[in-house]
Amino acid sequence: MIDERRLKILTEGAKYDVSCSSSGSKRKNEGGMGNGYVAGCCHSFTPDGRCVSLLKILLSNDCVYNCRYCPNRLDADVPRVSATPEEIAELTVDFYKRNYIEGLFLSSAVEKSPDYTMERLVRTVKLLRTQYRFHGYIHLKGIPRADEALVREAAQYADRMSYNIELPSEQSLKLLAPQKSKESLLLPMKQLAGEALVFRREKRKGLFLPAGQTTQMIVGASPEKDGQIVRLTQSLYRNMGLKRVYYSSYVPVVRDSLLPDLPAGQLREHRLYQADWLLRFYGFTAEEIAPENENLPLDLDPKCAWALRNLQLFPVEVNRAPLETLLRVPGIGGRSAQKILEARKYTTLTFEHLKKMRVVLKRARHFITANGKFYGAKSETAVRGLLAAGENSENAMQMSLFAERETALSALTGEL
Ligand code: SF4
Structure with missing residues (x-):
């Protein structure tokens, strides 16, 4: 024994x-x-x-x-x-x-x-x-x-x-x-x-x-950027059929002149997990998520960041947009997109309907119209500011365990 x-x-x-x-x-x-x-x-x-x-x-x-x-x-x-x-x-x-x-x-x-x-x-x-x-x-x-x-x-x-x-x-x-x-x-x-x-x-x-x-990558022990990590992840899913890639923020448990003295932040690890979800469930490619030589932004989740870089594609009308387009709307996850597809067979959806269906409109409203109505902010700067502010308060709320239901659910499932 x-x-x-x-x-x-x-x-x-x-x-x-x-x-x-x-x-x-x-x-x-x-x-x-x-x-x-x-x-x-x-x-x-x-x-x-x-x-x-x-x-x-x-x-x-x-x-x-x-x-x-x-x-x-x-x-x-x-x-x-x-x-x-x-x-x-x-x-x-x-x-x-x-x-x-x-x-x-x-x-x-x-x-x-x-x-x-x-x-x-x-x-x-x-x-x-x-x-x-x-x-x-x-x-x-x-x-x-x-x-x-x-x-x-x-x-x-x-x-x-x-x-x-x-x-x-x-x-x-x-x-x-x-x-x-x-x-x-x-x-x-x-x-x-x-x-x-x-x-x-x-x-x-x-x-x-x-x-x-599965496999694991240490984040922050070496100089590779998130863009490179996300590309490697994509190739592992595509070519090796991996079930999951895990990311582990570097923690300096041993001292070595070739290693950083400080730990990599947990937020960077969190952003990589979000990017991973975009690859696996939302139809994004690594090339869309981040340039190869850049890190993911910390102030916004990678789906919001992508949407802001591609504002010319929005707003989309929820009563007509195909599933793959709905999945690209910040705040609309897989379950919400399916609910929208199902519900619009029977009625023309309005913001009231979406609210009742518990679609997270805090982010989505800047990127959709419902029955032609738009309730989002008008300029890119305003959208960016509101999304970043929402992101900060969501992070704080998730930590405090008092998050509103949708936010808490999104934190648990990883839906973006
Ligand atoms: S040194 Fe550590 S990480 Fe490297 S092979 Fe040995 S146990 Fe594994």
């Missing part, structure tokens, strides 16, 4: 990874324990957005790599510990039975070599699935440069895997994570995406990574 000291070090070491989210798995219970399929594939988030319902742990913090930003890097003076696959499997089942957790997020430092570490990670999930018949959710970190066969085997037992890109350019990887390279991170992602496709096409029995792949 794993002792408390190692448990503390190994869980502490995993806490900076935010690429865990348990949605989307299809693993059902077929006679054992747990269930990664029903809503219970269970995650909850601390106020700062970290997932807490999975046992989040490292198999080892004893790393032969030397990523400058990492507290477990080779030349860091920290106690080194490892657990065995048997210990982690036993601990997971024990915690699960006590109702502490619903699943496992297992990562590891590169102990001895990529293959040695990956083999132990695979052995852990295999033990859980075969010996303990554990059907709960498992998210496994992939080790860059590990053998292809091990990667394939891991995908047969895990629900989700992730290779963390961490730094958004080859140049920054060379500087801050010299043992990693763009190729060593993208190749296994590509391998998994390709094999998952074949698996589905050939309708093979069993499961192959049912919850897909």
